[in-house]
Amino acid sequence: MRTSIFISLLLAGCASRAIPERVATTDDSSRPAHDCQGLPTSDSRHVTALLPGAGGSECVALVEEKLSAIRSEPGAWVRREGRWDYTPLGDFADGAAWQRSVVDGDVILAVLDNVIESPGWELRVVASIDGGRSWSERGQLRKPYYFALTHTLAMEDGRGTISVDLDDDYGAGVAPGRYWYQTDDGGRTWQGPSRATAQR
Numbered sequence: 001m002r003t004s005i006f007i008s009l010l011l012a013g014c015a016s017r018a019i020p021e022r023v024a025t026t027d028d029s030s031r032p033a034h035d036c037q038g039l040p041t042s043d044s045r046h047v048t049a050l051l052p053g054a055g056g057s058e059c060v061a062l063v064e065e066k067l068s069a070i071r072s073e074p075g076a077w078v079r080r081e082g083r084w085d086y087t088p089l090g091d092f093a094d095g096a097a098w099q100r101s102v103v104d105g106d107v108i109l110a111v112l113d114n115v116i117e118s119p120g121w122e123l124r125v126v127a128s129i130d131g132g133r134s135w136s137e138r139g140q141l142r143k144p145y146y147f148a149l150t151h152t153l154a155m156e157d158g159r160g161t162i163s164v165d166l167d168d169d170y171g172a173g174v175a176p177g178r179y180w181y182q183t184d185d186g187g188r189t190w191q192g193p194s195r196a197t198a199q200r
Contacts, residue, residue: 055131
């Protein structure tokens with residue numbers, strides 16, 4: 001039952017995004033907004049984030065291609081010198097979707113979670129050091145319960161945090177709330193989770 005509800009909500013959200021929505025962006029006032037215009041369109045593409053000026057590219061668009069109830073292929077459209085090119089993340093990310101992203105210097109860091117059938121137990125942290133043209137898996141962290149959803153990702157000079165929210169443990173015995181993870185090495189290893197006594 002929970003699985004069918006999750007898929008229904010996912011598809012409903014995608015259907016309402018005929019025009020790409022800036023779900024997660026980088027605030028970089030030094031880059032003109034038109035750097036992210038002209039992204040090739042597709043009925044089966046969900047745009048999660050537009051990152052102007054990320055990693056030296058004019059714009060990086062984090063997308064899920066061919067998104068449906070049974071398929072998700074996360075990747076990145078990268079604009080350089082006025083031209084858009086697409087890079088899939090690869091087999092390790094099939095069935096996942098972008099959750100949050102951040103730019104830390106020349107590094108684009110992002111979090112992936114499974115979206116086919118249900119969220120996953122593990123969050124994948126991926127990184128690009130060449131403006132979105134190639135990606136590698138940088139680290140993983142285990143959620144307190146698989147239904148916890150990514151709330152925030154922050155990173156500055158290699159030190160950062162991820163928080164996930166758990167609204168209900170569905171009888172699993174895990175305390176609902178916000179859980180925090182910390183890294184001091186750019187997302188390669190994570191400490192936590194620690195549960196916040198009050199949501200920040």
